[in-house]
Amino acid sequence: MSRRVRIGILTPTLLALGALFAWAIAGLPAFGDYRGPYGLVLNRVVVPLRHTTNVVMGTTFDVRGVDTMGEEFILYAAVVGVTLLLRDEVRSRQAERRTQRLRSDAVRLLGIVMIGGGLLVGLWLVSFGYITPGGGFQGGVLLAGAVLLLYVVGNHRDYGPLRRQHALDPLEALGAGGYVVIGLAALASGTAFLTNLFGHGKAGTLLSGGSIPILNWASGIAVSVAMLLLFAEFLETYVVPLEPEDSGS
Amino acid sequence: MLATLVPLQAVTFGLVALGAPLVVLTRDPLRQALVNGIYGITLVCLFVVLQAPDVALSMLVVSGIAYPLVILAAIARSRGEDRKKERDGS
Numbered sequence: 001m002s003r004r005v006r007i008g009i010l011t012p013t014l015l016a017l018g019a020l021f022a023w024a025i026a027g028l029p030a031f032g033d034y035r036g037p038y039g040l041v042l043n044r045v046v047v048p049l050r051h052t053t054n055v056v057m058g059t060t061f062d063v064r065g066v067d068t069m070g071e072e073f074i075l076y077a078a079v080v081g082v083t084l085l086l087r088d089e090v091r092s093r094q095a096e097r098r099t100q101r102l103r104s105d106a107v108r109l110l111g112i113v114m115i116g117g118g119l120l121v122g123l124w125l126v127s128f129g130y131i132t133p134g135g136g137f138q139g140g141v142l143l144a145g146a147v148l149l150l151y152v153v154g155n156h157r158d159y160g161p162l163r164r165q166h167a168l169d170p171l172e173a174l175g176a177g178g179y180v181v182i183g184l185a186a187l188a189s190g191t192a193f194l195t196n197l198f199g200h201g202k203a204g205t206l207l208s209g210g211s212i213p214i215l216n217w218a219s220g221i222a223v224s225v226a227m228l229l230l231f232a233e234f235l236e237t238y239v240v241p242l243e244p245e246d247s248g249s
Numbered sequence: 250m251l252a253t254l255v256p257l258q259a260v261t262f263g264l265v266a267l268g269a270p271l272v273v274l275t276r277d278p279l280r281q282a283l284v285n286g287i288y289g290i291t292l293v294c295l296f297v298v299l300q301a302p303d304v305a306l307s308m309l310v311v312s313g314i315a316y317p318l319v320i321l322a323a324i325a326r327s328r329g330e331d332r333k334k335e336r337d338g339s
Contacts, residue, residue, distance in 0.1 A: 056303040125306065133302035138310050145314035231318060 050196065051203040052212055057130040061215040065194040069179050072219050076176045079226045086233040087165065111153030118146030126220035130209045136216045140223030147224075148231055168229050175222025182211050182218065254298065261298045264291040282320040286312060 029035060042059055052058035060068045126139030183194040191197075194211075201208035268288035275281040289312020296305035 054303070133306055135303065135306075138303075138306040141310035141314050145310070145318075148314075148318065227315065227318075234319070 047203060049200075050210065050212065051200040051208040052130040053204050053208075054130050054133060054135075056133070057135050057212060057216065058209065060135070061130070061212045061219075062194075062196050062209075065183070065215065068215075068219070069183065069194070072176055072179055072222055075223065075226050076172070079172065079229050082230055082233050083165070086237045088236060108153045111149050115146050115149045115153070118142055118149060122146055122224075126217065127206065129216050129220075130212050131204060131206070136219035136221075137223050140220040141227055143220070143224040144227030144231070147228060151231075151235075165229060165232055168225050168232070172222060172225040172229060175218050175220070175225060178218035179215055179222070182214055186211075257298050258295075261291065261295040265295050268292075278320065278324050282317050282324070285320075286317055289313060289316075 034040075042055055042063060046055045046058035046063065047053060050058045050062055052062075122139045122143035122145075124139070125134035125142060126136055129135035129139060182197075186195040186197050187193050189197060196210040196212065198210040200210050206213070265288075268284075268291045272281060272285050272288050275284045289308060292312065293305045293309045296302075296308055
């Protein structure tokens with residue numbers, strides 16, 4: 001197909017799409033106009049009922065806790081899929097020998113400082129997720145990112161213990177399964193699945209929210225271990241074609 | 250409070266509008282990963298200005314950690330294969 005024909009097809013299509021887009025934009029509610037009744041209800045109801053000062057967490061882990069469980073299992077299914085497709089024990093051992101060392105000391109020092117900061121902020125985001133903005137997902141990814149920095153600033157051997165999949169697999173199962181176990185505990189005690197069982201505690205403290213903190217930690221563990229597993233699998237698949245360690249020096 | 254927020258919102262919207270085409274126009278994948286990270290930061294600013302801190306944090310970890318990770322892994326692989334091809338060819 002020549003350039004002229006392609007432009008001939010593109011121009012009217014682009015114009016039609018642009019017209020539709022402009023029409024759709026023109027029909028949108030004004031900027032800042034809020035029409036969802038649920039948000040207004042939740043804003044009024046969550047803090048008195050669940051004592052979690054972060055309404056978002058009270059919503060995700062209590063009001064719509066089942067949806068969050070579904071989301072967690074989407075991530076879990078993705079990790080299981082990647083693991084089944086990519087896991088290869090021989091390559092895992094090869095990858096160990098074939099990683100280049102970081103040559104700049106300044107970058108390495110910065111990385112080490114960032115590992116500490118990342119771990120601290122990650123732990124804070126998970127543990128205080130239901131009091132201040134944060135939560136299991138955000139904190140979990142940040143924790144995994146801090147651990148991955150260890151791979152960047154160190155070498156494969158320093159990072160080795162943290163990418164043993166046989167140690168990570170049960171942790172991932174603990175995170176994903178823990179969520180369901182909390183839900184089933186409510187079912188066993190005679191109420192509906194994922195009913196908030198424990199006392200709601202004092203609002204604004206770590207001991208508030210009932211089962212929300214436990215669900216939050218379960219998803220935090222599940223997310224951070226999922227990230228580490230994904231990275232471990234990518235690493236052993238992708239790193240093999242690179243040069244052997246310290247080949248340039 | 251609203252009056253002071255309007256210029257801030259306008260600036261962050263402008264940054265986002267500026268950042269998106271920059272990501273598309275960057276052709277080198279490694280640079281694109283970096284530009285995309287910066288674009289993510291402008292989105293984070295936008296979410297903070299629009300008072301959605303939880304969404305901002307999610308955006309921060311996704312655009313700053315999770316997404317570059319996948320891209321960098323893919324780049325490492327393709328570049329490694331290029332180098333391997335060169336080696337095999339020579």
